[in-house]
Amino acid sequence: MLFPAWVRKGDARAGRHINSRGAPPAVDSALRHLSRSADRSVLWFAIGGGLLAMGQRRAALRGLLSLTVASAVANLVGKKLFGGDRPLTKDIPIGRRLHRSPESPSFPSGHAASAAAFATGIALEQPALGLAVAPVAGAVAYSRVHTGAHWLSDVLGGVAIGVGVAAAGKALVPAPVPRVVREGGIDIALPAAPSGDGVFIVANPSSGKDVVGRTDPLTRIGERMPHARVHILADDDTPDAVITEALASDHPPRILGVCGGDGTVSATADTARKAGLPLVVIPGGTFNHFALAVGVDSVDDALDAVASGVGARVDVAELWLDDGAPITVLNVASIGIYPEFVLEREGLEHRLGKWLSAVVAAIRVIRREEPVTLEIDGERRDVWSVFAGVNRNEPDVPAPLSRKRLDDGVLDVRILPAGSRVQAVASLAFGRRSSAVLRAVGVIRPGGVESFTTESLSVTVWPKRGQTAGFAHDGEAEDVDPDAATRDFRSTVRLVEGALDVYCPPAA
Incomplete structure (x- = not known):
């Protein structure tokens, strides 16, 4: 095997250290x-079969197919090209030796390639599942050095092959994107503006920065609607102030648009309701929960609806804090520790990305925070958080973040009671599919989250000493007025039926 001397020396040093x-x-x-x-990937096929039985078909198939290709590359190509002798059995402690020493060439490790490919393939489909499988894959890879079957460089080479094969497979055969179909909402005719006449759009340039491969929405808007006015929000801009100024101009808009994440969309929807104007939502954030709920999963979907003058009348909710002005809520409002989780996650996203930052943020917040004391329907109790989703959400998700209906006239309430911190972390950090897996392995207990529907919900909050009282809605966290943060305060969420006109494709 033609490897540099420093690689061979490193292998020998690592072997002596481990032995x-x-x-x-x-x-x-x-x-x-x-x-x-x-051996022969029996372990991985067993895990893959378990995932198939749990309904995780795509993750299982991508993991197993990645494994199959990586194993072939490592064993049929890599070993023939590089080869090399394996560690001497006499150098391995007796208790660690395999009963039958492998006789094939040493580089690369087929076991490590298969393990890495399987775990990476699963992670590319379901990050939470990949995180669960990764320690097993890592242990298998290390075991090949520990038992004397391979040198360290063999294992590292195998891991590189496995990860590379899985990544290449993802690039060549990406996961299909299902067509979004809205559920509910009354179809209505809205003003048509094929060229963008009378359209005023606010765009948040900081939204959706971690979405890889997305075409710039503003470029597409300029191509299709050259007469639309687009205002890119500066750091000190708010949608309300910018739109209010536009409405007071000599040529006020007749259609309001927003390109950004759910927080920006919610703020613009609030202003659109006050002005009595229809709203066009252009997906520009990371998750785009509301845009997807109304059936808009691309810039062209939104612009097609404006050009044709089609849309829907949908429900929203209003959130009051004490006697303050109502705040429009499109997806969900929350009281408890969830606002702290959102703030913590936002501080990590630029380094860790959305998913991993959510896991780390949930762990940090649950470790340092205590449950919040609330009064709900006259009953005083300690909870981690209370969520009020607009219309019915996914039934098996602890935090209702993505509405499944647009006009069923109810709030979908979920209460995460004080209790297991592990369950609280899992409930805050993971979505529908990952939550299903965590329930299957017992991390999230059935019945651990209380749920019911109502038209209005009132909650009184008693912050403990040192607690920061806050609330969150549509992915944005805000602090309560400093005076209210030191005393009990009352929050009310009320559903408002048919309160917003939105451009979107017709219902299926």
């Missing part, structure tokens, strides 16, 4: 059996 470190016999035995269980 010289004593391990309990139980650990040696466990790693030896784990390594053997991965």
Whole structure:
């Protein structure tokens, strides 16, 4: 095997270090059996079968197909090109040795390639599942060095092949994007503006920055609606102030548009309701919950609806804090520790991305915070958070963030009671599909989240000493007035039927 001397020296040094470190016999035995269980990928096919039984078909198939290709590349191509001798059996402590020493060439490790490909393939479809499988894959890869079956460079080479094959498979065969179809909402005729005449759009340039491969929405808007006015929000701009100024101009808009995340969309919808104007939502955020709920999953979907003058009349909710002005809510409002979770997550997103930042933020917040004391329907109790979703949401998600209906006239309330911190982390950080897996393995207990529907919900909050009282709606966290943060305050969420006209494709 033609490898530089420094690689061979590194392998020898790593081997001596691992072999010289004593391990309990139980650990040696466990790693030896784990390594053997991965022979011919039996372990991975067993896990894949379990995922199929749990309904995780795409994740299982991508993991198994990635494994199959990576194994072929490592064993049929890599070993023939590179080869090399395996570590000497006499150098391996007796308790660690495999009962049958492998006889094939050493580089790369087929076991490591298969393990890495399987875990990476699953992670590319379902990050939470990939995170669960990764420690097993890592243990299998390490076991090949621990048992003396491979050098460290063999394992690292196998891991590189596995990850590379899975990533290439994702690029060549991306997951299909299902067509979004809205459910509910009364179809209505709205003003048509094929060229953008009378359309005023506010765009948040900081939204959706971590979405890879997205075409710039503003470029597409300029191509299709050259007469539309687009205002890119500066750091000190608010949608309300910008739109109010536009409405007071000599040529006030007759259609309001917004390109940004759910927080920007919610703020613009509030102003559109006050002005009595229809709203066009152009997906520009990361999740775009409301845009997807109304059946708009691309810029062209939104612009087609404006050009044709078609839309729907949908429900919203209004949130009051004490005697303050109502705030329009499109997806969900929350009281409790969820606002702290949102703020923590936002501070991590630029470094970790949306998903991993959610996990880290949930762990940090749950570790340092205590449950919040609330009074709900006359009953005083300690909870982690209370969520009020606009219309019915996914039934099995602890936090209702994405509405499934547009006009069923109810709030979908979920209460996360004080209790297990592990369950609280899982409930805050994971979505529908990941939550289903966590329920299956017992991390999220059935019945651990209370749920009911209502038209109005009133909650009185008693902040404990040192607690920051806050609320969140549509992915944005805000602090309560400083005076209210030191005393009890009352929040009310009320559903308002048919309160917003939105451009969107006709109902299916």
